[in-house]
Amino acid sequence: MALAHLAATGPVIPDYASQSSSCVVHNHLFCADWISNNWSRVLWPALRGHILLCLVAVSIGFAISMALALAAHRYRWIERPTILLTTFLYTIPSLALFELLVAPVGPNVYSAEIALVSYTLLILFRNILTGLRAVPAEVLDAAEGMGMSRGQSLWRVELPLALPAIVAGLRIAVVTIIALATIVYTIYDAGLGVPIHTALGEGPFKTELIAAGGLTILLALLADALLVGAQRLLTPWARARVS
């Protein structure tokens, strides 16, 4: 009786697979069969789009931040205005920033990427600059004494030594962007926000909410772990010192 009542008034689950199991029909907490039936049609495209959005945003953000940090490393006055501007951008809530960009740019992938990139700048700029400034003066003197030019010293001494701080910044930026990219769906049809939005509109449909939300969190943890691994490979000297 209770079940019949639920089925009659429960959420309307679209009959995608034309074989909705009773788990799906009754909207139980987690239906593994829905996942396997809808992985290639719903979840995988959303996950792929999410990864692409984040990769592009972090790459562009990293290039801009690196250029700004190198400039500020050389010309100190650049630091303050950059920090002010990037803090301003970082403070604007994501939902608002996306809409503010829609007015001039339109509801498209460009708005999404501009917003995501602007959230990476403060984190990356501050970490790269802190890393570069933390290189001990004696080390720079030694590099100069060995006859290195300024460019050689930067490329072969300062950047490698700043690498841990740079990777620390990248980890924060990547994880932040993966989280924020779920909001992109409000202006552009991509990312793991899309299935979350669909599921919310259907009752909510719990399996899809948990699957898409869980995938976002797993993606963030996996990306973080990959960056830690990359740092260990790139800085063998740090490992040697610790062990």
Next chain:
Amino acid sequence: MHDFVEALKFIVHNGAISGQPALPSLTHLTIETLKVGAIGVAISIVIAVPVGVLLGHAHRGSFVAINVGNIGRALPSLAVLAIGDAFLGLGLTVVEVALVILAVPPIVTNAYLAVDGVDRDLVDAARGMGMSEAEILRRVELPLAVPLIFAGIRTAAVFVISTTTIASLAGFSGSLGDVIANETSYHFSGVLGAAICVAALALAVEGALTLVQHALTPRGLRIAQPERAAGRVADAAIA
């Protein structure tokens, strides 16, 4: 440009749309947003500051205190709200739980780093003067740590405003996000107007808390070590 003019008109009319009575005013929604956010931040402070401060005082648990911050950042607001919705249904309680889950990590991490980073020589000197552990904490470590502890609270507050608006996407009603999530009723001019209000609100809260943080900083610290204080905030960002 036209969009922005219409959006400003929407703000000037305090969210009223001709032909549609009965919609809540922007002032009302702004106050609701602040109310929901303030409750979340207050609960988070009560939970997170003592944990961070005590861990920092003991110089223990750095791995936990710092990594809890990183894990907190990995949690997407919308996913946390959506999963909360799936398990319990979305009401004020679930929204507040989500806000606390997202706001506790940055406060714990900053409070830990703040107290842990207090000059050990000062603590030794205080101990040498015969201060008890509680006195050291209350009279030496806490005053010196206040600026950085407050920086964590500021980060959390801005985060909470952002998440409160996102809660509207998950079906919660009672914040400025309601307007952004409901383009059908408000049209794009209303959505844009509300987005401007949300951005202004976040910047205003950030600005106000920066002033409070400045006022709470002991005068000696303000005059003597502006460079050092700035450096410590940057360190917190790296961790």
